[in-house]
Amino acid sequence: MQLGAVPESALRARFRATGVRLRLAGLCINLRTDVPAVIEQILQLYGGYPLEPGAGTDDARVHLKYASPLRRFIGRRTLVFVDGEPLYRPMLLRHAYLMIDSALDWCVSANVTNLVLHAAVAERGGLAVILPAPSGSGKSTICAALVTRGWRLLSDELAVFRAADGRLQSFALPITLKNESIALIRQWAPDAYISPVFTGTIRGDMAFLRPPTDSVTRAAETAEPALIVSPTYQVGAPLALQPLGKSEAFRLLTASGMNYYTTQRFGFDTVAGLVDSCPAWRLSYGTLEQAVDAIEDLLARVRMDPTASRPAITTT
Amino acid sequence: MCPAMGDVDIDSRTWRLLEPAGLTWRCWDDEYIVFHPWSGMTHYLDAIAGTVFELLLDHDATVRGLAAALANQADTPATDSLNVAVRQVLRRFDEIGLAEPIP
Numbered sequence: 250m251q252l253g254a255v256p257e258s259a260l261r262a263r264f265r266a267t268g269v270r271l272r273l274a275g276l277c278i279n280l281r282t283d284v285p286a287v288i289e290q291i292l293q294l295y296g297g298y299p300l301e302p303g304a305g306t307d308d309a310r311v312h313l314k315y316a317s318p319l320r321r322f323i324g325r326r327t328l329v330f331v332d333g334e335p336l337y338r339p340m341l342l343r344h345a346y347l348m349i350d351s352a353l354d355w356c357v358s359a360n361v362t363n364l365v366l367h368a369a370v371a372e373r374g375g376l377a378v379i380l381p382a383p384s385g386s387g388k389s390t391i392c393a394a395l396v397t398r399g400w401r402l403l404s405d406e407l408a409v410f411r412a413a414d415g416r417l418q419s420f421a422l423p424i425t426l427k428n429e430s431i432a433l434i435r436q437w438a439p440d441a442y443i444s445p446v447f448t449g450t451i452r453g454d455m456a457f458l459r460p461p462t463d464s465v466t467r468a469a470e471t472a473e474p475a476l477i478v479s480p481t482y483q484v485g486a487p488l489a490l491q492p493l494g495k496s497e498a499f500r501l502l503t504a505s506g507m508n509y510y511t512t513q514r515f516g517f518d519t520v521a522g523l524v525d526s527c528p529a530w531r532l533s534y535g536t537l538e539q540a541v542d543a544i545e546d547l548l549a550r551v552r553m554d555p556t557a558s559r560p561a562i563t564t565t
Numbered sequence: 566m567c568p569a570m571g572d573v574d575i576d577s578r579t580w581r582l583l584e585p586a587g588l589t590w591r592c593w594d595d596e597y598i599v600f601h602p603w604s605g606m607t608h609y610l611d612a613i614a615g616t617v618f619e620l621l622l623d624h625d626a627t628v629r630g631l632a633a634a635l636a637n638q639a640d641t642p643a644t645d646s647l648n649v650a651v652r653q654v655l656r657r658f659d660e661i662g663l664a665e666p667i668p
Binding site: 499525 | 589591593594596598600602605606607609
């Protein structure tokens with residue numbers, strides 16, 4: 250059963266009492282809070298996610314509450330606990346949902362033992378594009394643009410490689426949009442649900458895009474890595490597409506490795522195999538239309554000639 | 566790692582890779598990237614270090630032999646500066662446990 254299928258009043262009561270058990274990225278996470286605004290956001294963003302039965306084994310427990318009973322009325326700060334331990338210092342009530350988002354990210358990434366790289370991943374027709382780039386480069390933006398054009402979201406933050414075969418696992422949580430990307434995606438996908446904007450955070454303005462239903466219901470499906478594209482967004486810039494050398498691509502991927510150095514030989518073999526088999530590009534873009542078209546074109550080339558590790562074109 | 570080897574020590578010994586069967590590497594764009602399983606480290610070797618690594622994969626060698634092979638590959642004379650470069654590479658290989666002088 251999905252979260253959104255349960256009557257809202259029953260859910261709100263459960264959030265406050267024992268917590269709601271959600272299945273996220275293969276984990277069962279118990280979410281508990283009595284902050285009404287946070288419950289509202291969870292219902293909006295996670296309505297399509299599967300609920301676990303009311304009793305059972307939790308993989309992690311997230312509890313967000315007012316920093317003190319009095320703070321409910323004065324001060325208005327909240328605290329988040331993961332498995333009983335506070336995760337951050339108290340934050341303003343108006344930013345409380347951000348703590349839930351970070352706590353969920355933390356729970357899922359802390360429970361992943363496979364290789365994890367800092368990259369967005371989207372899939373179409375079984376083939377995945379990996380978008381590694383530093384924070385602020387626009388990888389979540391382009392990932393949001395792809396998944397609102399029919400691609401399946403695997404993650405806007407973490408590329409998780411399954412140890413058995415190097416395939417990519419889904420880690421589909423709501424996509425974090427920051428600053429100007431919020432307006433860009435609102436304009437790009439006016440029908441998509443985007444949360445209210447959280448202003449004045451440490452990372453500027455933030456909002457969250459609800460993943461398409463298909464990305465949530467197919468979360469157990471893995472995808473084959475097929476293409477590496479390192480994106481950079483520059484306002485009004487013309488599209489520029491340059492091939493990434495294999496050595497350069499390897500450095501880029503391992504530099505963004507969340508746990509590359511602890512995964513030892515599996516980490517090396519996975520990244521090296523990825524670089525051997527996937528064409529890699531550096532993409533600079535000024536509009537989402539250009540970027541999405543370019544990535545779709547690159548993936549179409551891979552699909553036509555899966556043995557070609559480097560497409561013939563060099564610049565468009 | 567050998568304690569503070571002087572140039573004479575380095576030059577007078579024959580060098581070999583340490584347990585090469587356990588190493589994993591790729592050579593892309595003239596750069597060797599080597600995974601060292603005992604330290605868990607990934608090492609990036611430039612053109613000279615990469616060629617020394619490649620030569621040592623093939624056979625054990627002295628500084629002079631490695632410098633001569635490098636010079637031969639580059640079609641240049643084996644100069645003192647090439648010997649210096651090879652020594653530096655071998656010192657570093659020794660530090661990171663990639664190669665050792667044969668006792």
